[in-house]
Amino acid sequence: MKPELLANFKAYLAVEQRLSPLTVNAYLSEAELFLRYLQANRLDLESAGTTEVVEYLIDRQLQGVSQKTTARILSSLRSFYGFLQAEGLTDSNPVRVLKTPRIPRKIPEVLTLEEVDGFLANIDLDNPLGLRDRALFELIYSCGLRVSEAVQLTVNSIFMKEGLIRISGKGERQRLVPMGGEAKVWLKSYMDRSRPLLLRKSRLESALFLNYLGKGLSRKGIWKRFKEIAARAGIEAKVHTLRHSFATHLLQGGAGLRSVQELLGHADITTTQIYTHIGEEELKRFHQQYHPRG
Secondary structure, X not given: OOXXXXXXXXXXXXXXXXXXXHHHHHHHXXXXXXXXXXXXXXXXXXXXXXXXXXXXXXXXXHOOOOHHHHHHHHHHHHHHHHHHHHOOOOOOOOOOOOOOOOOOOOOOOXXXXXXXXXXXXXXXXXXXXXXXXXXXXXXXXXXXXXXXXXXXXXXXXXXXXXXXXXXXXXXXXXXEEEOOHHHHHHHHHHHHHHHHHHOOOOOOOOEOOEOOXXXXXXXXXXXXXXXXXXXXXXXXXXXXXXXXXXXXXXXXXXXXXXXXHHHHOOOOHHHHHHHXXXXXXXXXXXXXXXXXXX
C-alpha cells in the first residue's frame, strides 16, 4: 500500500476537486481497493493499463457489485488516474476510454401527507430528545434536507426572524431555504427548551441538533431515530423519503420545477425532473384501477 499517495489523493479530491467529504471517502476507498488488487496480483500501478482495469472491474462484478457501484468505481478511478497524471506519476489515464454503465433511474418512493403527519405524530414529546426529533424531522421534510445537510447545520445556519436556513449541500454549494411555519415553531421550541438541556455546561458545541451527550447528532443517530419512529407509525421508509416527499408535494401543489430544483440544491434540473414522473405513475395506477380498459 501507498499511504502517502492516498493521503495526497485525498487532499486533491477535497481541495482541487472540491468534492464533498462523503464523496472523498468513497473515492479514496475505491482507490485503496484498486491498489490492494494490484498488489495481490503483483501488478505495478505505473504499468497497469486498460486491460488490467477491465480485469479488476470483472473481479468486482464477480463479487456481486451492482451497476451503480461499478459506475462509482469507474468515476473513482478516473479521478485517481487524473490525480496521478497531475502529479506526473503516469502518462495516461486507462480508465478514460471505458464507458460508464447506464443506470436505470428509479422513481423515488414518497409518503402521502397523511403518512408524514402520522410519522411526526408518533414522536414522543415528553423528553428533550423527542422535542429534538420533532424539530429535526419537521425541518428535513419542510426544507427537503439531505441527512448530511441536517448533520452539518449549526446554530448560525438558522435565521429565525427571516424564517430561513442556510444549507451547505453537495460540492459545498450553499443555498438559503425558507422554513415552513410548523418547522419554525418546532425548531424555536427545541432551541429554547430542549437544546439547552442537551448541551453540557462545559461544552461549546455549534451543531444545531445534539445527542444525549451534548455532541452533534450523527447520520447514524438520525437513521436510528427515524427507523424507530417509522416502526411506531407503521410505515416503511427511509429518512431520504422525507426529502422525496417534500419535492413531490411541492410539485403536486403547483410549484414550478425550477423553484423545486433551487430548493433541493440540484445542480442539474434533469435530477429534479424525476419527481414529475411520480404523478404520471399515480395516474397510471388510477387508470388501471378504475378504467374498464385499465
